[in-house]
Amino acid sequence: MTSNSVVFYVFFLATFLWRAQGILERLDAGEVVIGDGGFVFALEKRGYVKAGPWTPEAAAEYPEAVRQLHREFLRAGSNVMQTFTFYASDDKLENRGNTQRFTGEQINEAACDLAREVADEGDALVAGGVSQTPSYLSCKSEEDVKAIFKKQIDVFVKKNVDFLIAEVCDGHKTNSPLGKTLLLPQPIVFVSFSFSIITIIIAVSFSPTDNKLRLQNHLHTFSPTALEPRILTRWEMQKYARDAYNAGIRYIGGCCGFEPYHIRAVSEELEPERGFLPAGSEKHGKWGTGLELHTKPWVRARARREYWEKLQPASGRPFCPSMSKPDKEMLLFFT
DSSP: OOHHHHHHHHHHHHHHTOOOHHHHHHHHTTOOEEOOOOHHHHHHHTTSSOTTTOOOTHHHHOHHHHHHHHHHHHHHTOSEEEOSOTTOSHHHHHTTOOOOOSOHHHHHHHHHHHHHHHHTTTTOEEEEEEEOOHHHHTTOOHHHHHHHHHHHHHHHHHTTOSEEEEEOOOOOOOSSOOOOOOOOSSOOOOOOTTSOHHHHHHHOSBOOOSSHHHHHHHHHTTTTTOOGGGBOOHHHHHHHHHHHHHTTOOEEOOOTTOOHHHHHHHHHHTHHHHSSOOGGGGGOOGGGGGGGGOSSHHHHTTOSHHHHHHOOOOOOOTTOOSSOOOOHHHHHHTO
């Protein structure tokens, strides 16, 4: 089974079963729709997800943690609550030697309920996240792989999500550019972190540069959990939001590394276009204006847009290089 056929099958089912009028109507009306962020990384940092497997049992094990993160993104300005269902297929839950307390169906149902509960607290839609499946990488049959996808999508249909997002359905191995052509009646094209430097700029909260070395650099730290020094500031995120909007993008959301304050930055930058600020801005002065209330004058002096726009952040750690050096295997992987 080819990677293209897997991706096409997912998008075909997603479109055929889509209840997407909400999202399409908003986009057709010219609304700027803001998504949420990277639940896997955020909940790993908070102690609810294990790095390595990256599976979302927390939706069933610790629903209060998932619910709270949804609420933080809603407060930051998100219009879409994406279900915390990445890697919640049964084959993925089984293939890393986990003691399985919940099935993929139980996790996905719990995730849908949590996303819907919080979406209903505001003006938000629910997006079901259809995950890639290890069955494809294990060379299972086309029927087996389709069955895994269908089990995920059946839950989203049952729970009446507003639309679907096929998450990181890769699996191809090629040194040549790869294009996927989808003939669908109502497509929305999403991009994620691992495909080009351009999509990193607009979709992931880790700092990019204009060369392939940085792509190699921050992706080689992806498995070891050492990405914190490379997370974008809220001010860099505001620039990202403006660049994306100027490029004609009207659905702007986050992936790995996005925290609610990144989404708040997107919301604040696009306040003129959206016509309002998110609730989370009640505790945040745009461009650092809240610092005007600080007791120290040199801190108050930073309460201005020019200071933050020109800031070049650095880790400040002794002997810390500007970029880490990938090992030989990683260099070969990305060349």
